[in-house]
């Protein structure tokens with residue numbers, strides 16, 4: 011990961027550029043939904059993919075229009091329409107105890123693919139990975155209800171604590187061989203479905219663009235190590251990862267990330283933070299509550315608390331957050347398999363050993379406290395959370411807060427209860443003598459740890 | 461053919477079942493009283509684990525099947541969300557309260573996200589144990605999957621060799637495969653008996669007999685099963701007027717024995733997916749050639765199905781229909797453990813399919829920690845009556 015982005019402000023701070031990450035991000039998402047609705051008229055093939063462990067590079071090579079069902083589901087929450095979809099699926103028979111993204115999607119199928127953002131086309135192919143096991147059960151629902159051909163991309167994950175895999179070592183080679191075999195299988199299926207021949211040069215082009223996107227993305231994440239943090243990882247960051255996913259491997263995606271990095275660099279250079287007076291730097295662990303995310307962030311920001319980092323930024327953006335996760339475009343397919351196998355272990359399945367990454371991030375981002383957001387909808391992030399919290403509390407003595415709600419189910423948001431807990435958390439942070447923004451800013455300016 | 465079972469044999473069978481039930485209640489065998497030939501124990505979580513590799517390493521494979529309905533959670537409540545299934549929570553409790561301290565290691569699998577998290581919980585709390593996820597593939601349809609599984613099994617073999625300090629030879633593996641092949645044959649006989657003469661062996665009894673393998677060496681279990689099968693075949697019980705049903709949803713978290721008894725009281729369970737991991741390989745594993753390859757290939761080519769294994773060749777509804785048809789069942793009991801995402805999702809799919817196929821079914825949700833069964837008994841009784849009525 012580059013540290014160049016952390017350099018102190020240069021003389022002659024650049025002027026703000028006319029790039030608005032929020033507005034531009036929203037425009038791109040709107041364009042994507044428009045493209046989805048128009049895909050059938052264009053005769054374009056459509057593929058459903060998940061954000062973790064997909065094979066978007068291959069699908070782009072075949073010109074698939076990509077549908078991200080997780081994003082469709084979360085968008086029902088953002089647009090305050092999720093409850094209708096959830097209720098429809100529960101009436102159909104889905105248990106209240108399963109992932110609410112899945113339920114919202116079943117609701118979408120029952121509503122004949124009518125989404126608040128437009129009509130979602132039926133997929134010709136679905137790729138599910140084993141990174142979250144629910145992906146597989148979800149894809150099986152499409153297999154049954156929509157007869158969607160499904161390919162499960164099996165990515166061997168992190169096997170144990172302290173798992174050290176280096177590119178090229180025997181373990182990595184064995185895992186990458188398996189991933190490559192599956193990608194070759196997938197390519198054959200794509201050829202059958204689309205009637206097109208696979209084009210290795212196009213794959214290299216897509217990879218080249220992913221490399222550039224990931225380079226900027228890593229800088230964007232690293233920029234939030236600055237104090238004050240230029241953006242909120244759980245608000246602005248959610249827009250960024252939306253683009254990372256939906257526009258991965260596209261020219262628009264590269265340009266967005268480049269402009270974003272430039273803008274944030276300028277912000278850091280100006281010493282401008284997300285909140286007017288940053289008092290507490292926080293790490294958010296877990297998945298968002300999309301129905302109430304603005305409200306949740308507001309509860310923290312009124313105390314001067316900013317989410318400098320979130321593990322969601324890593325796994326929900328595909329896990330490519332290490333400098334060595336770069337495609338070698340001279341051997342596109344082999345490299346895709348190698349990087350995918352590595353990212354699966356370093357950025358995705360390490361969620362099951364979350365304490366290791368969090369320990370590192372706590373140091374990297376100089377955080378004063380961790381906020382764990384547990385939700386029954388997402389056992390991928392939540393099942394080990396309380397134990398991770400206990401472990402980190404004992405080892406690192408970092409204050410933490412545990413709150414519970416849901417990804418998109420408004421019935422699980424309890425405003426007064428969460429506000430009470432947030433307020434109590436900040437009071438205890440204050441009592442610990444935290445919240446000394448000027449000292450931190452001074453330390454950051456001189457390159458010291460905050 | 462069979463001479464009728466004597467009173468003594470019946471008492472022996474009762475005693476055997478009592479013994480099996482007592483084994484069920486112990487979280488793990490006593491580490492100080494290991495059977496001859498074993499230097500330690502390796503715990504493994506459902507669903508499937510290639511026990512032969514541990515067995516050949518001289519590590520007694522011990523299936524960790526949760527805490528049943530007598531375990532009080534003192535530590536796990538604070539370490540696992542209330543929305544996680546009971547088997548994961550009670551397994552965590554058993555890890556934290558020292559009940560599994562005698563294990564040399566604990567292996568879990570990518571069956572669901574809660575199960576994968578157990579490896580992290582072990583890494584944080586029991587770092588002295590070898591703990592890992594055996595990454596069994598969720599894609600068994602891409603050619604070369606056997607090669608991948610072979611590599612994963614070899615990795616496990618290496619880990620166990622380092623842990624025990626002794627190599628696991630191919631001959632030892634072949635010997636273990638032979639012992640387990642015998643066990644597979646006996647378990648198939650047990651299930652065939654239930655299919656053909658379900659009045660001779662209840663689902664609960666069959667479950668207890670099968671589960672005994674999780675607490676003893678496989679060779680000992682073979683002897684136990686042989687004796688039990690012999691006695692069961694000679695039982696002179698008569699068929700009662702009960703409907704025949706298939707029971708599914710018990711592939712991971714264990715339904716309480718009382719729940720199975722309630723079902724036995726009203727139905728003949730002619731097939732089930734209880735402890736399906738112990739019966740995952742459906743025919744003999746080749747005893748010649750590379751034993752690790754043979755195990756890996758069997759996982760792909762000679763295996764059962766469950767809601768936690770994706771396989772394009774085995775849609776789960778078709779698997780259920782096959783169970784129903786082959787065991788000549790009149791209906792099905794579709795269960796799911798509370799908070800079990802894969803089980804709950806599957807339950808919906810199964811019930812929709814049975815609606816279409818016009819097969820009667822009953823939906824039940826259970827938890828291993830359940831202690832009250834009155835309401836369930838009423839539901840099962842009503843279901844059984846409706847089946848009998850329809851059959852009349």
Ligand code: SF4
Nearest residue numbers: 109142144388389390
């Ligand atoms: S369980 Fe979590 S990671 Fe998996 S699909 Fe649901 S929200 Fe996504």
Ligand code: SF4
Nearest residue numbers: 545572575712713800
């Ligand atoms: S009972 Fe279900 S959720 Fe729980 S560990 Fe087993 S498969 Fe996973």
